[in-house]
Amino acid sequence: MGLSIGIVGLPNVGKSTIFNALTREQNAEAANYPFCTIEPNKAVVPVPDPRLEKLAELAGSQKIIHATVDFVDIAGLVKGASQGEGLGNKFLTNIRETDAILQVVRCFDDGNVVHVDGSIDPIRDVEIIEAELIIADFQMMENRLQRVKKQARADKAVAATLPAFEALLEHLGAGKMAYEFEGRDTDAGKTIFRESQFLTDKKVIYCCNVDEAGLLEDNDYVSALKACAAERGADVVKICAKMEEELTGMSDEERDEFLREYGVKESGLDQIIHTGYHTLGLISYLTQGPKEARAWTIHRGDTAPRAAGVIHTDFERGFIRAQVVSYDDFIEKGSEIACREAGLLRTEGKEYVVRDGDVIEFLFNV
Numbered sequence: 001m002g003l004s005i006g007i008v009g010l011p012n013v014g015k016s017t018i019f020n021a022l023t024r025e026q027n028a029e030a031a032n033y034p035f036c037t038i039e040p041n042k043a044v045v046p047v048p049d050p051r052l053e054k055l056a057e058l059a060g061s062q063k064i065i066h067a068t069v070d071f072v073d074i075a076g077l078v079k080g081a082s083q084g085e086g087l088g089n090k091f092l093t094n095i096r097e098t099d100a101i102l103q104v105v106r107c108f109d110d111g112n113v114v115h116v117d118g119s120i121d122p123i124r125d126v127e128i129i130e131a132e133l134i135i136a137d138f139q140m141m142e143n144r145l146q147r148v149k150k151q152a153r154a155d156k157a158v159a160a161t162l163p164a165f166e167a168l169l170e171h172l173g174a175g176k177m178a179y180e181f182e183g184r185d186t187d188a189g190k191t192i193f194r195e196s197q198f199l200t201d202k203k204v205i206y207c208c209n210v211d212e213a214g215l216l217e218d219n220d221y222v223s224a225l226k227a228c229a230a231e232r233g234a235d236v237v238k239i240c241a242k243m244e245e246e247l248t249g250m251s252d253e254e255r256d257e258f259l260r261e262y263g264v265k266e267s268g269l270d271q272i273i274h275t276g277y278h279t280l281g282l283i284s285y286l287t288q289g290p291k292e293a294r295a296w297t298i299h300r301g302d303t304a305p306r307a308a309g310v311i312h313t314d315f316e317r318g319f320i321r322a323q324v325v326s327y328d329d330f331i332e333k334g335s336e337i338a339c340r341e342a343g344l345l346r347t348e349g350k351e352y353v354v355r356d357g358d359v360i361e362f363l364f365n366v
Contacts, residue, residue, distance in 0.1 A: 002067060002069060003068075004071075004072070004098040005070070005071055005072070006100070007072065008074060008103050008133075009077070009103055009104035010077060010115075010125050010129065011075075011077075013106040014209040015073055016041070016073060017241040017242070018104060018209065018239060018241045018244060018268065019043070020245065021244030021245050021248055022043075022045060022071060022244070022269045023045050041072070042072050042073075043070070044069070045069045045269065046068055047066050047297075048270055049066060049295050051295075052294070054331055055331075055359065056293035058330070058334055059288040059290070059293055060290055061291065063292045064294070065295070066294075066295055067284055067296065067297045069273055074095060092199060095199070096199060100202055100204065100276055101205070102276075103129055103204055103205070104207045104209055105206060105209065106125065107210050108120070109211075110211065122221050122228070123225070123228055131175065133177075138169065138172040144165070145166070161188040161191060164183055164189050165192065167181075167183055168183065177201070178199075178201040205235050205236070206234055206235070206236045206237075207238075207272070208225055208237070208239065210239070215238065215264060218238075237268070237272055239272075240262075241268075243262060243264075244267065280299075281300045281301070282300065283297075283299075283300050283356035284357070285307060285360050286327060287311075287359070287360060288336075302353070303353055303354070304348055304362070305350050307360070308364065311362070317364075322348045322363070323361040323363070324347075324352070324354075324359070324360050325344055325345045326344070326358060327358070327359055336359075
C-alpha cells in the first residue's frame, strides 16, 4: 500500500507551483491566471527516508526502494463549480480514490498575484471548496439513490438501506460533510460508506501557502486557518510555494543549506509526507538484503501477518513468524548476525504489532 493525496484549492492559489515543487519536476504548468491547470496532473514521489541509505550500506544492498506517495493535482475549483462555473467540478472524480486531501489556501498579500475572488480570505476560500465537495458528494448520492430504488423493487436487503440513503442525501443537502453523518455507524450506513468514496469523508490537511515572511512568523491569515483546522480536527502545514520552487533542481546538500538560511527544518515535501502519515496513522517498516533495502507502508497497529501481506498476500496467508530487530539496534551492531549474537533479534508471532522502523524478515509457508 502507499499514500495518495489529492491537491485541491481555488484557482491560482499556488496548487500547481506546489505540485511542481513537491515532485521536483516541472510537469504541471504554473501561471499567474486562473484555471491554468485544465487536466489532472499526477506524480508518484518517493518518500524521503534516510534510514534506507544507512541500512543499504550496512547490508550491502544493490538498490534502495522507497515507499511512495501519489500526488494528484486537479483544476482549481470556484464557487458554483457544480453548476458549471469555471471548469466545473468534473475533475473531482480523479481524487475520489485518494487517501487524503491537501487543501491549498493562499495566506499572503501580493498585488501582483491575482485572486479569483479579488481579496485574501482563507476561511471564505475553505468554505467555498468544502461547499463544492459537499455538492459533488450530493450529486453522486442522488445518482446512486436512483439506482438503489430500482434494485430495491426486487431485493429486500437493498430496500432496507433506502432510509439510510435518503437520510444521508438530506444530510448532504443541508450543507453538512459526510463524516458528520450520525447514521454512518448503523449497518446500512457502514454499507453505504464502504461502497462509496465520499470526498467529504476524507482526511484533510490544510496547506497555508505563505510568502517568505510568513515562514518565519504566522500572519493573521495563517492564524485564522490554524484555528479553523483545529475546530475540524485537521492538520496544517505551512509552505512558501515560491521558495519550494527555488529548491527544484538543487542537490540535497544545496537544498539543506537553502532551508537553513530560511530557518526551515523541512522542505514542503517532507512536511506534507510526514503530516500525511500522521493524519492517516501510517508507519513504515524496513526489509534488507543483498538485493535491496526497502520501506513498506502499513497502518499503525497492524500485526505482523497483515504487515507481511503488504509484500504479498501469500505472506499473510502462510505466515509462520517474523524475525525482528529495531532499526537503531541494527545500525548500532552493524549486521543481522551481530544483532542475533547480542540477543537483539527477536522472533515474533501472529499477535506482534509492528513498530515504525522495525527491520523484519518474514517466514511463511507457500
